[in-house]
Amino acid sequence: MAKNLITGGLGFIGFHLSNLLLEQGEEVTIFDVAAGSPLYRDINDKVTLIRGDVSNWSQVLDAVRTSGADCIYHAGAMLPPGTEQNPQAAFNINVNGTYNVLEAARMFDVKSVMFLSTLATFGRDVPSIVPNDAAQHPLNMYGVTKVCCERLGEFYQRRYGVNFRGVRLTPILGMGRVDSAQSAYIYKSGQEAAIGRPYSIYVETDTSIAVLYVKDAAWGLYDLKNAPEEKLSTRIYNLYGMTATGQGIHDAVMKAVPAARIDFQPDAKQIQLVHNLPEKLDDAAARNDWGWAPRYSLDEAVADFVKDIRSRPDIYA
Numbered sequence: 001m002a003k004n005l006i007t008g009g010l011g012f013i014g015f016h017l018s019n020l021l022l023e024q025g026e027e028v029t030i031f032d033v034a035a036g037s038p039l040y041r042d043i044n045d046k047v048t049l050i051r052g053d054v055s056n057w058s059q060v061l062d063a064v065r066t067s068g069a070d071c072i073y074h075a076g077a078m079l080p081p082g083t084e085q086n087p088q089a090a091f092n093i094n095v096n097g098t099y100n101v102l103e104a105a106r107m108f109d110v111k112s113v114m115f116l117s118t119l120a121t122f123g124r125d126v127p128s129i130v131p132n133d134a135a136q137h138p139l140n141m142y143g144v145t146k147v148c149c150e151r152l153g154e155f156y157q158r159r160y161g162v163n164f165r166g167v168r169l170t171p172i173l174g175m176g177r178v179d180s181a182q183s184a185y186i187y188k189s190g191q192e193a194a195i196g197r198p199y200s201i202y203v204e205t206d207t208s209i210a211v212l213y214v215k216d217a218a219w220g221l222y223d224l225k226n227a228p229e230e231k232l233s234t235r236i237y238n239l240y241g242m243t244a245t246g247q248g249i250h251d252a253v254m255k256a257v258p259a260a261r262i263d264f265q266p267d268a269k270q271i272q273l274v275h276n277l278p279e280k281l282d283d284a285a286a287r288n289d290w291g292w293a294p295r296y297s298l299d300e301a302v303a304d305f306v307k308d309i310r311s312r313p314d315i316y317a
């Protein structure tokens, strides 16, 4: 049975990835700085939790050794706005944390290291559909740390043969996301509607943003991990789901929750931050090399997300 270690596994994507791996009959150990998560109520006894900090070398070493993992999904990270408020902590957690994971993988011959990167590694100096190998000049500390990690992972693959693979994700929608980064409206609109609270979308109706459903992100990681080595033309793949306008998100939520109370209260500062993000990633490499294709449209994603939230009112009480 495949043994997985998910750093940051108590978080939003880690939870959906845990579910997917358990459904596939695989073992899951979580390494997280947090003590627990209400998301895990129904699968708590199916996973092993090791509490620790990815920036702490001995804790990472110990977790990789005791888990006996043959695959590490490295999701543990600091995200915006925390990264921008405290860039030094962001470097320590994101870059040193990834170095610790790669070193431990090298020392214990872990078969695969899967990395979660982001479209925020690209600045505004890229084509409107961002190629997989576009120059990366990120505008924020979060993106800077993730570019460092991508290059570090590639180095470990070339120099030591560590099977490092990664995906660049666009902003993610799904149950359990809690951060307040610039893309928060893509999940808060559906979340607040599902639990019967009003919500104001802080971008314009025609502001566009790239969106991926969290279950597609989990499948992307899983499928890339299982792709034959000889099919891979790169170590890091853009994953793209769809581009949605503020109006498109509003309409998808109204379809899933007809009684939703959503309006628009545009905030120029937030809109500028959204404009800093590329709207489309070229995911041809992922499609061609290992058959990537998102399973959910925007309407399907929002409907599934709303259903998930309504099945877990305890999380939002």
Ligand SMILES: NC(=O)c1ccc[n+]([C@@H]2O[C@H](COP(=O)([O-])OP(=O)(O)OC[C@H]3O[C@@H](n4cnc5c(N)ncnc54)[C@H](O)[C@@H]3O)[C@@H](O)[C@H]2O)c1
Binding pocket: 007, 008, 009, 010, 011, 012, 013, 014, 031, 032, 033, 034, 052, 053, 054, 055, 074, 075, 076, 077, 078, 079, 093, 097, 116, 117, 118, 119, 168, 169, 170, 171, 172, 173, 177, 178, 179
């Ligand atoms: N959510 C998105 O839209 C998105 C988009 C692109 C990439 N990503 C990447 O996906 C990964 C997971 O993101 P998420 O949305 O699940 O975020 P999240 O904040 O929900 O989860 C992150 C988890 O990491 C843990 N963590 C933080 N610092 C840690 C440390 N020092 N040691 C161990 N654990 C630590 C947190 O406790 C949390 O459980 C991150 O690497 C993130 O950069 C997320």
